[in-house]
Amino acid sequence: SIETCDECCDGSHFGRDDGATWSNRYYTATQHFRGPGHPVFLIIGGEGSLDPNPLSSDGMLYPFVTQHLAPKFGAAVIEVEHRFYGPYQPIVERDATVEELIRLLTPQQAMADMIQLVKHFKDQLRCSEYDRSSELYCPVITVGGSYPGFLSAMFRLVHPDVVDVAYASSAPLKLYDQTADQDAYYDIVTKAAERLSPGCADAVRSALEEAKVRIEEASSVEEAVEEMNVCYDTVPEYIAGDVEHPWLHLHLDALATLSADITMAIGFSFADFDMDAYPPSEELGLYKACRVFQDEEAGTMEKVKNFFELLGEDPEAAKEYPDRPGDEDRDCFDLSVFLPDGENARIATSDWSGSGGGNDGKMWDFQLCTTLVDPIGFSEESMFPPRKWTYEDLTRYCQLRYGTKVTPQPLALVRNLHFDDLVAAGGSRILFTNGLQDMWSGGSYLEDVSDTILALNFENGAHHSDLTHVGPTEDDTDDVREGFVKIADILDGWLREIKRRPDGR
Numbered sequence: 001s002i003e004t005c006d007e008c009c010d011g012s013h014f015g016r017d018d019g020a021t022w023s024n025r026y027y028t029a030t031q032h033f034r035g036p037g038h039p040v041f042l043i044i045g046g047e048g049s050l051d052p053n054p055l056s057s058d059g060m061l062y063p064f065v066t067q068h069l070a071p072k073f074g075a076a077v078i079e080v081e082h083r084f085y086g087p088y089q090p091i092v093e094r095d096a097t098v099e100e101l102i103r104l105l106t107p108q109q110a111m112a113d114m115i116q117l118v119k120h121f122k123d124q125l126r127c128s129e130y131d132r133s134s135e136l137y138c139p140v141i142t143v144g145g146s147y148p149g150f151l152s153a154m155f156r157l158v159h160p161d162v163v164d165v166a167y168a169s170s171a172p173l174k175l176y177d178q179t180a181d182q183d184a185y186y187d188i189v190t191k192a193a194e195r196l197s198p199g200c201a202d203a204v205r206s207a208l209e210e211a212k213v214r215i216e217e218a219s220s221v222e223e224a225v226e227e228m229n230v231c232y233d234t235v236p237e238y239i240a241g242d243v244e245h246p247w248l249h250l251h252l253d254a255l256a257t258l259s260a261d262i263t264m265a266i267g268f269s270f271a272d273f274d275m276d277a278y279p280p281s282e283e284l285g286l287y288k289a290c291r292v293f294q295d296e297e298a299g300t301m302e303k304v305k306n307f308f309e310l311l312g313e314d315p316e317a318a319k320e321y322p323d324r325p326g327d328e329d330r331d332c333f334d335l336s337v338f339l340p341d342g343e344n345a346r347i348a349t350s351d352w353s354g355s356g357g358g359n360d361g362k363m364w365d366f367q368l369c370t371t372l373v374d375p376i377g378f379s380e381e382s383m384f385p386p387r388k389w390t391y392e393d394l395t396r397y398c399q400l401r402y403g404t405k406v407t408p409q410p411l412a413l414v415r416n417l418h419f420d421d422l423v424a425a426g427g428s429r430i431l432f433t434n435g436l437q438d439m440w441s442g443g444s445y446l447e448d449v450s451d452t453i454l455a456l457n458f459e460n461g462a463h464h465s466d467l468t469h470v471g472p473t474e475d476d477t478d479d480v481r482e483g484f485v486k487i488a489d490i491l492d493g494w495l496r497e498i499k500r501r502p503d504g505r
Contacts, residue, residue: 003028004088005120024113025050025088027079028121029058029066034074036127036136039495041065042118042163043079044144044151047364048356049086050079055469063471064484065143072488073495076138078121080114082148084363098402101366107413111155115162130161132498139164139498141491145464146170146440147372149432154417157427165494166430167487169464175374175443177414182389183379184442185353186267189274190383192437192462193290196280200290201383204270207293208263208385210300215259224258227301228308231332236339238346260387261347262304265338267384268354269311275463277437279475285314308333340365344401350394350408352376353439366406369398373410374443428452429494433483435461454490458483 004023027050043061052059060066066077083090084105091100118140122129127138140163144152149171156166174180193200218224221240222232232240239258273286281287292298292306312333338354339345340361349355350368353376368374377389391410398406418425432455434441440463445455458465460477472484 005117022090022092023088024083024117025081025086026117026121027052027060029060029070029077030125032070032074033076033125036125036138038074038076039139039141040118040122040125040127041070041075041077042114042140042142042155043077044114044142044148044155045080045082045085046144046146046148046151047082047085047367048360050081051086053469056471061469062143062145062467063469064467067471068484069488069491073491075141076121076125078117080117082110083113085360098405101363102370102406105363105367106371107151107154108416110151111159114155115159118162132164139495141165141167143167143467144169144171145467146172149464150176153422153427153430153432154419156430157419157422157425158417160426160428164429164498165491167433167491168430169433169467170435170438170440170444171432172374172440172443173419173445175376175440176372177420178373178375178410179420180375180443182375182377183381185376185439186271186378186382186384188437188439188442189267189271190381192274192277192439193270193286193383195437196277196284196287197290197294199294203290203293204383207300207303208266208383211304212259212263212385214301215262216255218255221254221258224255225335227305228262229305229332230308230335231330234332234334234336236336236345236347238344263385264348264352264387265335266304266307267378268352269307270384271353271439273314274437274439278435278460278462278465278468278480279477280460285310288314305333342401346397346401348397350398350401352378352389366402369394369402369406369408371409371413373408375410422453423450429497430454431456431487431490433464433466433487434458435463435465437461438463438465452494456483456486 004025043065053061056063058066060077060079069075070077081088090104119129122138125138128134128136131137142152142155142163149168150173152166153168153171153173156163190201215224221235225232225235239254239261241254270289273289277284277286288310289307292310293303295303298306337357338347340349340355340357341359342362349365351364351374355361355365375389378384378387380386391408394408398408414420430453432445434444434446434457436457436459438461446457448454458479460479465480466483466487
């Protein structure tokens with residue numbers, strides 16, 4: 001069921017004492033709950049509106065949790081939308097100010113919301129709140145993939161009094177603690193594409209090198225985008241200038257910027273395809289994207305044009321860019337779909353994996369301009385033109401976008417949450433899972449950290465392939481199918497341990 005709770009999220013945990021509250025949207029599934037004493041799965045929402053999942057019979061994100069783990073353990077499930085994403089906002093009837101976003105849009109605040117919602121839900125279930133020795137105690141297992149996977153692990157690390165077990169899939173902790181190799185992300189995208197369609201990397205690399213030359217040699221931005229079948233009136237103003245008086249814009253700078261941003265858009269579109277590249281098949285968007293660039297009969301600019309046409313037609317692209325072309329009667333590609341909301345928006349945002357469009361894209365862009373910094377660059381080894389990521393460039397972008405009050409703080413989060421050394425921070429009962437074809441695996445834990453901080457890797461897996469929106473199916477590869485069994489066994493062992501040793505750790 002879909003619910004909101006007004007009294008669950010008040011102002012007290014973010015510096016307000018005026019009694020104000022806001023509605024936080026969440027979903028619940030209790031059909032398998034066998035009563036107090038059984039677990040509660042908390043599915044954590046992330047950087048997007050948490051709308052009902054049309055691919056699941058219960059509308060919830062992860063059928064593996066709601067339709068497999070919940071009945072196995074007699075568990076209830078709650079799924080919580082992350083603050084500032086979706087229609088329910090802490091600041092109502094107006095846009096939040098920069099100062100408010102700095103204070104309120106943080107992982108810590110999101111976890112504080114979820115603590116209150118879990119308490120509310122456990123009260124409804126008549127569970128004992130914190131007394132693990134009680135027969136009515138309902139252990140809490142957090143679940144998340146990608147950024148919510150990070151939050152899942154943090155919830156267990158920082159709030160062990162609330163959370164008993166964390167299941168964190170494709171969770172890029174090492175990216176957020178600034179120790180991951182910034183080149184790993186697009187190097188893995190390149191290897192995954194090459195594995196799926198041999199020859200893809202060289203085909204993309206050579207086409208983008210030639211496209212750069214062709215774009216920068218064009219007589220105008222309008223001529224360059226026409227060759228790629230991009231709608232000229234959707235080219236951002238920072239590239240096109242005043243579209244009614246284009247001669248007022250500096251032509252050479254505009255073409256160079258257009259070239260760089262077209263490459264960026266293609267790069268993070270490939271990354272989006274890679275996230276969904278499971279189970280392996282020729283029906284995948286990643287395979288189709290490779291074949292576009294491997295078409296030996298097409299010219300360079302025709303390949304770019306055909307790639308954008310694929311984005312307009314492929315259902316995978318709709319997940320990241322719901323306002324993609326195809327929603328209107330236009331024969332050209334709408335480049336503005338890559339722009340998040342707000343002034344001074346750019347295609348190359350604070351997140352070089354792609355922020356997404358609309359208000360959700362703006363909120364994610366802002367988070368990565370403050371404490372959730374993810375260094376992602378393009379190496380000489382990737383199939384995209386090299387482009388080094390720097391803190392200096394990030395700061396310039398963020399201050400152009402949000403003003404000088406915003407300065408990225410790359411170490412603030414790790415200093416506050418201490419996730420650079422999970423053992424020293426007292427971590428336990430955290431399970432990391434990774435698809436090795438997923439670029440986010442380059443920032444995650446791929447090996448066991450301790451006897452109770454474990455890692456499972458899937459050679460054929462992509463982005464949280466164990467937590468897909470369709471759940472376990474006959475199409476799953478053997479490694480992921482075996483992973484479902486291992487995950488359930490690990491959780492079962494930890495839940496039994498909690499019953500034996502109700503000491504919290």
